[in-house]
Amino acid sequence: MRVLHISDLHVSKVRREKGDTLRDVWRGPAHALHDQRFDFVIISGDLSQRATSDEYTELIDLLTKDIEQLVRCEPRESPKPRIVLVPGNHDVDWLASVYRPLSLTDLEPEEIAEKLKDARDKPETSRVRVQTSSVGHISLYDVDPALYPTRFAKVQKFFDDYYAGTLIGSHRPFNLLDPTGQQAWSAHVFPSQRVAFLGFSSCHENDKYWHGSRILSSAITQAKDHVDRIVASVGKGFNFLRVAVWHHGLESHRCRPDRLLFEDLGALLNSEIRVGFHGHVHLSAHAVHRFIADDFALVSTGSLGASSDELPENGNQFSIVELQWNRALVSVYERDARENQYEHRRDRYLYFERSHNLDPSRPIRSCARRVVREMVLFGYTGLSRISVSLEDLYLVEPVALAHLTDRLRCRPDQIALVGNERVKLSFPGVDETRPECDGQRFEFAGQGSKERYAGVSWSYRFTNALALTAAELALLEDRRTTHPHLPDGYEVWSHIVQFDYDHLDLRFRYEPPTGTTVEYIARGADGPDVQPIVEQRGPDGTWQRVPPEEARCEITRESNQFTLRCASPVMGRRYGAMFRLDQIGTSLDAEVADAVSTLVDVFRNDRQCGTVLRTQARDFSRDLIGQALNLRVATDWSNEAVVVGTLWDQSSRLLHPCFGDFPPSTWCRSFRGGQGIAGHAYRFGRPAAWHREIRGEWDLIKLPSTSGRDYRWILCLPLLARPGGPAVGVVGFASVEESAPISRELSGLARRIARMSPTETGADSWDKQLTVLWVFSCAAFWTSVHKAGAALPRHVLEIAARSLSAFDLADILITDST
Numbered sequence: 001m002r003v004l005h006i007s008d009l010h011v012s013k014v015r016r017e018k019g020d021t022l023r024d025v026w027r028g029p030a031h032a033l034h035d036q037r038f039d040f041v042i043i044s045g046d047l048s049q050r051a052t053s054d055e056y057t058e059l060i061d062l063l064t065k066d067i068e069q070l071v072r073c074e075p076r077e078s079p080k081p082r083i084v085l086v087p088g089n090h091d092v093d094w095l096a097s098v099y100r101p102l103s104l105t106d107l108e109p110e111e112i113a114e115k116l117k118d119a120r121d122k123p124e125t126s127r128v129r130v131q132t133s134s135v136g137h138i139s140l141y142d143v144d145p146a147l148y149p150t151r152f153a154k155v156q157k158f159f160d161d162y163y164a165g166t167l168i169g170s171h172r173p174f175n176l177l178d179p180t181g182q183q184a185w186s187a188h189v190f191p192s193q194r195v196a197f198l199g200f201s202s203c204h205e206n207d208k209y210w211h212g213s214r215i216l217s218s219a220i221t222q223a224k225d226h227v228d229r230i231v232a233s234v235g236k237g238f239n240f241l242r243v244a245v246w247h248h249g250l251e252s253h254r255c256r257p258d259r260l261l262f263e264d265l266g267a268l269l270n271s272e273i274r275v276g277f278h279g280h281v282h283l284s285a286h287a288v289h290r291f292i293a294d295d296f297a298l299v300s301t302g303s304l305g306a307s308s309d310e311l312p313e314n315g316n317q318f319s320i321v322e323l324q325w326n327r328a329l330v331s332v333y334e335r336d337a338r339e340n341q342y343e344h345r346r347d348r349y350l351y352f353e354r355s356h357n358l359d360p361s362r363p364i365r366s367c368a369r370r371v372v373r374e375m376v377l378f379g380y381t382g383l384s385r386i387s388v389s390l391e392d393l394y395l396v397e398p399v400a401l402a403h404l405t406d407r408l409r410c411r412p413d414q415i416a417l418v419g420n421e422r423v424k425l426s427f428p429g430v431d432e433t434r435p436e437c438d439g440q441r442f443e444f445a446g447q448g449s450k451e452r453y454a455g456v457s458w459s460y461r462f463t464n465a466l467a468l469t470a471a472e473l474a475l476l477e478d479r480r481t482t483h484p485h486l487p488d489g490y491e492v493w494s495h496i497v498q499f500d501y502d503h504l505d506l507r508f509r510y511e512p513p514t515g516t517t518v519e520y521i522a523r524g525a526d527g528p529d530v531q532p533i534v535e536q537r538g539p540d541g542t543w544q545r546v547p548p549e550e551a552r553c554e555i556t557r558e559s560n561q562f563t564l565r566c567a568s569p570v571m572g573r574r575y576g577a578m579f580r581l582d583q584i585g586t587s588l589d590a591e592v593a594d595a596v597s598t599l600v601d602v603f604r605n606d607r608q609c610g611t612v613l614r615t616q617a618r619d620f621s622r623d624l625i626g627q628a629l630n631l632r633v634a635t636d637w638s639n640e641a642v643v644v645g646t647l648w649d650q651s652s653r654l655l656h657p658c659f660g661d662f663p664p665s666t667w668c669r670s671f672r673g674g675q676g677i678a679g680h681a682y683r684f685g686r687p688a689a690w691h692r693e694i695r696g697e698w699d700l701i702k703l704p705s706t707s708g709r710d711y712r713w714i715l716c717l718p719l720l721a722r723p724g725g726p727a728v729g730v731v732g733f734a735s736v737e738e739s740a741p742i743s744r745e746l747s748g749l750a751r752r753i754a755r756m757s758p759t760e761t762g763a764d765s766w767d768k769q770l771t772v773l774w775v776f777s778c779a780a781f782w783t784s785v786h787k788a789g790a791a792l793p794r795h796v797l798e799i800a801a802r803s804l805s806a807f808d809l810a811d812i813l814i815t816d817s818t
Contacts, residue, residue, distance in 0.1 A: 002040075004321075008280065010047075025304065025305050025316075039071075039193070041067055044246065044247055045089075046247065047088065047091055060161065078166045080167075088203070088248075089206050094208040116130060151207060152203075159176075172226060187226050192551040194240050194548060202248040220267050243274070249280050249300055262289075273296075278298070278299075281302075282303040297350045302315075302316060302318075315337050319333065326351065366394060366398075366499045369391050370503040371388070373388055374509070375465075376509050376511055382674055386402065388456075396451070401444050402460055406438045410440070410700075412460040425458070427442050438703075472683070477653070477672060478653065490579060497570065497572065503569075504564075521557075523582070529580040532550045532555060533578050534575050549575075591795070596648055596649070596728045603656075604657075604658060616784035618643065621780045641740065642660060646729050648728055677715075681716035685727045686718065689752075691751045713746070713754075721803045729781075752767070
C-alpha cells in the first residue's frame with residue numbers, strides 16, 4: 001500500500017509575515033507529486049501553529065480541495081477515512097483556562113517545597129505546574145482535572161467538522177475531551193486491505209507549562225481491543241498490519257522533555273503494532289528498533305510548513321512510503337531552498353521481520369518498486385508474447401522473470417535491457433541454437449556484485465496459454481485443474497508473486513487476425529467482463545480465493561485489453577484476471593465426438609478389429625496420398641518417411657496415435673490440443689508444418705524429439721468430419737531424409753508452409769496440390785472406417801458414411817476450395 005506522510009503543517013509567524021498561506025506552502029509538494037495517488041495519507045501532528053479556529057478552517061480547505069484528490073478509493077467511498085490526522089503539541093491551546101493559580105503566600109514553606117519536588121520529579125502525573133519568569137520569579141498553578149481536556153477543544157472541533165460522521169463502522173474518531181484520556185485515540189481500519197491505522201495523542205500531559213510527551217497506555221489497550229474485535233468478526237487466521245500514528249519522536253533538544261520513551265514503544269508493540277509514524281523533530285529519520293522478541297519500524301518525516309529558522313540543517317520535507325506486511329520503503333522528498341523545488345533525495349528500506357543476523361536497513365530479499373507483465377495474445381496462432389519489466393530493482397538474490405509449466409512450449413529472449421544497456425542472459429538448459437524449451441524457471445542473477453538496477457526489461461514467447469474461443473476451453477488443458485474457482489465460459493491469466501515488490505501491473509492485449517475486428521472479451525454491463533482473482537495455497541495445498549485481496553485490485557478495461565493493478569502484492573499469492581470469452585467457436589458435435597472416442601478405443605485396444613483398422617487406414621492413406629501427389633508407387637514409406645494418424649479423445653483431451661507405420665505402443669506420443677505441429681493443426685483445423693531449414697514461428701510450435709533422432713520435416717493435416725468442419729484428428733507425415741520421391745514431394749509442401757508465418761495460413765493460402773492431399777487424407781481415413789462394416793458399432797459407421805459422402809472426390813477435385 002502506498003502512503004503519503006506529511007507532518008508539522010504549522011505555517012509559522014515568519015512565513016505568515018511573508019504572506020505565505022497553507023495553500024502557498026502546499027504548491028511545492030503538489031508540483032513534485034504531479035498526478036500520483038495514494039492509498040492513505042498520514043499527517044502526524046502540529047496541524048496548526050497556534051490552535052486557532054482560523055488555522056483549522058484553512059486546513060479543512062486544503063484537505064478538501066487538495067489532499068483528498070491524492071487519495072485512491074472506491075467510486076462511492078469517502079476519502080476522509082483514508083486520511084489519518086493526529087494532534088501535535090502546537091494543537092494544544094495554551095490560552096485555555098485549565099489552571100488555578102496558587103498563592104505562595106497562602107502556602108507553608110514545606111508545602112511549596114513538596115509541590116515543587118512533585119512537579120519536578122513526577123511531572124507526568126503531578127497536578128502542579130511551575131512557571132519561572134525571566135528574572136527567576138516562580139509561579140505555581142494547580143491543574144483543574146475537569147477543565148484540563150478543554151485545551152483540545154479547538155482541535156477536537158476541527159476533527160468533528162472535517163470527518164463529519166465518516167469515521168463509522170470499523171473506523172473510530174478521536175475523543176480528546178474525555179477527562180480520563182482513555183478515548184484519546186482514533187481508528188482507520190480497512191479489512192479489505194488488512195491494515196489498521198491507529199491514531200494516538202502523544203500530548204496527554206502537554207500544556208503551556210509542561211511540554212512533555214506521553215501516550216496513555218489505557219488508550220493503547222482500548223485501540224487494540226477495537227482492532228481485535230474486528231479481526232474476530234472477519235474470521236480466524238485473518239489479521240491486520242497494525243500501524244500507529246502520533247506526533248512526538250524519541251529524541252529532542254537537550255534538557256527538553258518533549259519526547260517519548262522506549263517504554264511507550266513497548267506498549268505499542270505489545271498491542272501488535274509493528275510500524276509507527278511520527279513528526280515533531282522536523283527531520284526525516286527511519287529505523288527498526290529491536291526488542292526482545294519483535295521489531296518495531298519507526299518512520300518520521302520533516303516539517304512541511306515550518307520556516308527555515310525553525311528547521312535543522314535540512315529543508316522542508318515530506319515522504320512517500322511503500323508499506324508492506326514485512327517491510328517499508330521510505331522515499332524522502334526535500335525542498336531545495338535556493339530553487340524552492342522539492343526533489344527526491346534518498347530512499348531507506350526498513351524490514352521488520354524478526355532476525356538479529358540481518359541489517360534492518362537493508363532488504364533481506366530482492367525487491368522492486370514495480371513489476372509490469374504485459375501479455376499480447378495473437379488470434380491466428382494462439383501464441384503469446386509476454387514482456388516483463390522490473391523497475392527500481394534491489395537485487396539480493398536472483399529473481400524469477402518467469403516460471404512456466406512443462407506443458408507450455410516457450411522461447412526466452414537471450415537479450416535483456418538492463419538500464420540502457422543490452423545484456424545477454426544465459427539460462428541453464430537452453431541451447432542458443434535451439435532456444436525453444438518446455439516450461440522452465442527463468443531468473444535474473446544480476447551483473448557481478450551490483451545491487452541496484454533502475455530497470456530490467458525482458459520478454460519471452462510461449463504457446464497454448466489461453467483459449468481463443470469458448471469451444472477451446474474444452475480443447476486445451478482443463479482450467480479447473482489449475483484454477484478450481486474459474487466460472488464456466490471464463491479464461492484466466494494469472495501470475496504468482498515470487499519476490500517482493502510494491503506494485504504489480506498485469507496488462508493484456510488481444511491481437512485479432514489481420515483484417516478482422518474480433519471481440520475477444522465478452523462485454524458486461526460496465527464494459528469488458530473482466531474480474532480480479534487472487535488466491536493463496538490452503539493447508540491442503542489447493543488454491544483458495546482471498547476476497548479482501550481481490551477488493552484491493554484495480555482493473556481498467558477497454559475492448560480486447562485490460563490492466564490489473566495491485567499495490568503491495570503478497571509473496572506466494574496468485575494474482576490474476578478472469579474474463580468471459582466472447583466468441584463461442586466451433587466444437588465437435590457430441591455425436592461425432594462420441595463416435596471418434598469409440599474409434600480411439602477400438603484402434604488402440606481391440607486386438608482383432610483394431611489391427612484390421614490400423615492396417616486399412618495405413619494402406620488407404622499410402623495409396624491415396626500417392627495418387628494425390630501423382631506418384632505411381634508409394635512403397636518407400638518404411639525406408640525414410642512415416643505416416644501417423646492421431647484421433648481426438650474428448651475425455652482425456654488428447655490426440656492419441658491410432659494408425660500408421662508402427663504400432664501405437666512404440667512410435668508416437670499423445671498430443672494435447674495445440675501442442676506441437678499435430679496439436680496446432682488439430683486446434684486450428686488447418687495444415688501445419690515444420691522444416692529444419694526454415695526458422696520461424698514453427699520452431700516454437702514444434703515439440704522436441706524424444707527419441708534422440710529428429711525429423712528433417714513434419715507435415716500435419718487435420719482430419720475433418722466434413723469440409724470446413726471441426727477436426728476429429730490429424731494425419732501427420734515426417735521423414736529423416738528426403739531422397740525418395742514421396743519424401744521430396746511432402747518435404748516441398750512442408751517447406752512452403754513453414755515459410756509462411758502462422759498468421760498467413762488462411763484458407764486462401766493453400767495451393768491445389770496441398771488441397772488435394774488434404775482431401776484425400778480425410779477420404780482415406782473415413783473409407784478405412786466405413787469398410788470395417790459390422791465390426792464397429794452402428795453409430796460409428798453412420799458417422800463414417802456421412803463423412804465419406806461429404807468428401808465426394810468427384811465433386812471436390814474440380815475446385816480449389818478446401
